[in-house]
Amino acid sequence: MMNDLHAILLTKEFSLTLTCVAYLISQFIYKKTKNFFLFHPVLFSIFLLIMYLKLTGVLFDEAITFDQYNKGGQFISFFLGPAVVALGVPLYLQIEEIKSKSKPILISLVLGCFVGILSGVVLCYFLGGAKEIVFSIAPKSVTTPIAMGISGALGGIPSLTAIIVIMVGIFGGIIGPPMLKAMKIKNPKAMGMAMGACAHAVGTAAIAEEGQEHAAYGGLALGLCGVITAILCPIILHIVWPILSTL
């Protein structure tokens, strides 16, 4: 009986259904708690699924491992690659806007991405972060699928990057709007871009309620920052990591 149950839990179909159900439950709780950040659907469904895997260790002789779960789960995460490609559509829709103000937009975003990657990497190293952690943190400010792609290509841990990116988004979304207010920034383009650059889609959503222009420039920043970060990350780490590791 227990053996049969164990065999069912190991099927791809069970992993897939369980993942969907965990996400639906998390979405429901998130809505019910009026979007309380600890119940962010992605974070909370990851938490639920990890608890489930731990629980199987109590019920059976051996816990179900991540690799066993992922035999089904991989069918979902496979779509991360095409999802990044699909981001080309919103980027295309922004091209005219980017062209009309290309200089200020590109200068601000390249500068922002440069400062963001460099400060993240250097601080993480000096606060005692291990190499894999430093490499996983480097692309933390861009949208999750892009950040995971960069992290994987650099030799970081993409799943760690995913969690960090979501936490950065929530953090930026919470502190961003009051900080911009305190800094007396009133230019809607600057506000939107700052939020999109520091906290990707979550940040953009947090500033979107201020106005359409805020939202449009947030979306523009999050797309462009993805590209800029993908180019800058390998270059910066290639130069900075050898210096840091000899200090």
Added chain:
Amino acid sequence: MIKSLAYIFGCLLIGNIIQTFLHISIPGSIIGMLLLTAALHFKVLLLEDVKAFASLLNKNMAFLFVPPGVALINYIDMLQSNLLAILGSCAVSTVLILVVVSLTMSKLDPTPANDE
């Protein structure tokens, strides 16, 4: 729908091939994204033809991070021993980006706020 599947997987495939041949650390998916943007801009592909699959992916992207997130179960010890480094560097760096981008953009494009 099948057309849009073909175009998006096609862009990903070409992106991956370019990455492999050039030996660069820019993910093939991002090269594919730029290819799709360029193809739409230069009217090689029409928005109508890629929209179906693209909007399905764009709308439900967050769900796709869940299985990779569960992999954290293998890194819990590592996460605990590096918690300060992760939280500290992320918080400071996020604030720095916010300050740098908002100040630079307001300086370079000093148009008055128009929807106040």
